[in-house]
Amino acid sequence: MHNISIIKAVSILILLVFILLLIINQQGIQYWFNDFGKVSQSDLQVYFLDVGQASSTLVLLPNKYSILMDTGSGDSAENLVSELQFLLEQNDVQDIDLLILSHPDADHVGGTVMVMDAFQVNSVLRPKVYALGEEVTYNFPLSTTYTYRDAIEAIYAEPNCQVEYVANQVIVQSDKNFSATIEIFAAEKAEYGTDTNSFSPFITLSYASRTFLFTGDAPAARETELLNRLAKEGRRLSVDFLQVAHHGSKYSSYPNFLSAISPKYAFISAADSSHPSQTVLRRLKEANVQQTFVTKNDGTIGVGVQADGNFVIRLKKNFLDIPLLVILLSLIIFVLMKFIYVKKSPRFVDLRPKAGRR
Numbered sequence: 001m002h003n004i005s006i007i008k009a010v011s012i013l014i015l016l017v018f019i020l021l022l023i024i025n026q027q028g029i030q031y032w033f034n035d036f037g038k039v040s041q042s043d044l045q046v047y048f049l050d051v052g053q054a055s056s057t058l059v060l061l062p063n064k065y066s067i068l069m070d071t072g073s074g075d076s077a078e079n080l081v082s083e084l085q086f087l088l089e090q091n092d093v094q095d096i097d098l099l100i101l102s103h104p105d106a107d108h109v110g111g112t113v114m115v116m117d118a119f120q121v122n123s124v125l126r127p128k129v130y131a132l133g134e135e136v137t138y139n140f141p142l143s144t145t146y147t148y149r150d151a152i153e154a155i156y157a158e159p160n161c162q163v164e165y166v167a168n169q170v171i172v173q174s175d176k177n178f179s180a181t182i183e184i185f186a187a188e189k190a191e192y193g194t195d196t197n198s199f200s201p202f203i204t205l206s207y208a209s210r211t212f213l214f215t216g217d218a219p220a221a222r223e224t225e226l227l228n229r230l231a232k233e234g235r236r237l238s239v240d241f242l243q244v245a246h247h248g249s250k251y252s253s254y255p256n257f258l259s260a261i262s263p264k265y266a267f268i269s270a271a272d273s274s275h276p277s278q279t280v281l282r283r284l285k286e287a288n289v290q291q292t293f294v295t296k297n298d299g300t301i302g303v304g305v306q307a308d309g310n311f312v313i314r315l316k317k318n319f320l321d322i323p324l325l326v327i328l329l330s331l332i333i334f335v336l337m338k339f340i341y342v343k344k345s346p347r348f349v350d351l352r353p354k355a356g357r358r
């Protein structure tokens with residue numbers, strides 16, 4: 001009887017501790033158990049954040065310069081902020097140095113208000129698209145959504161934050177130990193009809209002989225635009241890590257584009273039933289992409305690149321599912337306690353008739 005109480009008490013205690021850990025720090029458990037920490041030990045870190053059917057990507061350069069590309073949707077904003085807090089804390093980073101908003105759609109700017117509230121953001125590159133209520137100076141189109149209006153209001157309300165329009169530019173971050181180059185290929189036309197996706201810039205990030213390409217929701221017409229520009233400048237773009245455009249929609253990532261940039265690994269931020277499209281998954285395979293990751297299945301995906309060009313890709317969710325682990329552990333403890341109870345009780349019942357006969 002004494003033993004059973006101790007086993008019971010210890011089991012319940014272990015379970016409680018696990019549930020408590022789950023509640024207070026699921027991020028941390030996933031992080032350490034899944035070897036995800038390897039990414040944050042890398043010199044360059046890129047995180048394709050799990051924000052559902054939306055998009056948000058965090059880049060941390062070796063000098064801790066931080067870039068956030070898009071802010072996901074309103075639905076995912078709370079999760080985004082807590083994940084960003086965790087990742088920045090791991091790296092002793094306080095501010096977001098540069099926020100790039102690719103285009104006005106709600107699944108890319110929906111978390112902006114909460115991000116601006118939670119962090120000091122030092123600079124923002126915004127689309128050449130006006131929001132409701134903005135003073136019109138240039139011949140930019142207007143997006144009439146309230147989400148975009150709120151996002152634009154939030155970036156201009158941020159203290160000590162420099163806001164500029166996305167334009168072609170090269171940003172070099174370097175010190176005596178490293179050099180990283182970010183190149184922005186802005187949309188070339190001022191108008192793309194009603195298609196706001198077309199305003200998404202292409203952004204390359206090069207470090208230690210590795211190149212990332214970020215695409216926002218850019219459609220095929222913009223892919224052609226980029227290829228034409230590169231051809232005109234006599235340049236070739238070879239991509240190691242591709243953020244697949246428009247959540248894996250078949251109206252982007254055309255075969256000619258993929259074969260021109262020959263990506264080695266592909267990353268798709270998507271969570272609904274029609275994204276990523278099977279067509280795009282097939283095109284990626286046909287373009288000899290070694291592996292395609294999707295946030296829907298893999299959760300947040302981290303890529304860490306070392307100064308010598310070696311890299312690691314780690315998934316936050318795949319290896320260890322904490323809620324499932326708690327359910328399993330509860331079941332084991334339940335069965336264990338049942339087993340101990342059943343085994344002990346017959347002896348207890350047997351004693352009674354014997355005592356009666358005497």
Ligand SMILES: [Zn+2]
Pocket residue numbers: 054055105107108217246247
């Ligand atoms: Zn989108």
